[in-house]
Amino acid sequence: MTEDLLGGYVNKYLDTGRIYSAIEASKTFGIKLPREKLVIIGRDCLLKGNLTSGLEAYDLIKEKPPVEELKMCGSICLSEGHLSPGREAYRLAGMTPTEKELVICGNKCFKSGWTTSGLEAFELAKKTPTKEILRECAEICHIGKNNDEARRALVAAQKIEEVAGSQPIDIREVSLDELAASNELDASWKYLVPGACQDCGNVKEFKERFFILTRCPETKEEKEWLDETMNKQYGVENYTVGVFSDEGG
Numbered sequence: 001m002t003e004d005l006l007g008g009y010v011n012k013y014l015d016t017g018r019i020y021s022a023i024e025a026s027k028t029f030g031i032k033l034p035r036e037k038l039v040i041i042g043r044d045c046l047l048k049g050n051l052t053s054g055l056e057a058y059d060l061i062k063e064k065p066p067v068e069e070l071k072m073c074g075s076i077c078l079s080e081g082h083l084s085p086g087r088e089a090y091r092l093a094g095m096t097p098t099e100k101e102l103v104i105c106g107n108k109c110f111k112s113g114w115t116t117s118g119l120e121a122f123e124l125a126k127k128t129p130t131k132e133i134l135r136e137c138a139e140i141c142h143i144g145k146n147n148d149e150a151r152r153a154l155v156a157a158q159k160i161e162e163v164a165g166s167q168p169i170d171i172r173e174v175s176l177d178e179l180a181a182s183n184e185l186d187a188s189w190k191y192l193v194p195g196a197c198q199d200c201g202n203v204k205e206f207k208e209r210f211f212i213l214t215r216c217p218e219t220k221e222e223k224e225w226l227d228e229t230m231n232k233q234y235g236v237e238n239y240t241v242g243v244f245s246d247e248g249g
Contacts, residue, residue: 014038015041033060038058038061039057039063041053042055043065047073047076048076050073051089065092070090074088074090077089080108081105081108081109083117084117102121102127103121106118106119106122106127110134110137110153113144115138115141115149128160130160131157135157138153138157172211172212175210213241226241
């Protein structure tokens with residue numbers, strides 16, 4: 001076999017990110033790996049969230065990956081629910097993931113049936129997942145016959161429900177500007193505007209009032225208490241409650 005043909009095999013491995021195979025092939029064929037090619041492959045791997053292959057490529061040329069490439073790799077890994085390589089990429093970059101990235105990672109883990117990683121991601125973000133997504137995760141785990149992870153998700157959901165149920169509901173009236181500036185609020189709730197009266201169709205002179213609840217009512221008794229409190233304390237007879245990502249309302 002000619003050297004060009006052997007080199008083609010090495011390049012094929014490099015082009016597909018199979019760094020280990022390229023190394024073994026280069027040793028077997030006695031062909032030196034091209035530095036420029038390794039830089040391109042290493043960068044491409046990192047920017048696709050393939051931390052291991054990216055690090056291997058840069059290690060072969062005795063260089064450290066650029067911080068921005070590591071940061072991008074970490075962000076991609078977290079967005080795909082790969083907590084461990086995501087954290088490692090950020091560590092190598094001398095940085096830490098943002099709270100938002102960790103929450104996204106945790107939710108992705110739960111939707112994939114990876115309870116343990118999801119709980120770890122939320123713990124690092126100092127946030128609490130919703131019991132709804134934990135129960136959804138448990139169902140996914142059951143379908144995949146991963147009973148241990150399913151049990152862990154159900155236990156976590158039960159703990160959240162017990163903690164929430166033991167806490168009183170606090171109500172605080174806020175302005176629309178304050179509501180829109182909240183980092184905890186889902187984007188779809190930031191642009192609430194009055195529509196029309198359901199009885200007469202009037203679309204004018206609505207007075208906008210908004211309230212923050214530390215948690216949403218869950219039992220019949222709590223809903224009755226909220227109705228009475230909103231009516232007597234705030235003069236509000238009709239209202240809608242939306243759920244925040246942190247179980248507030």
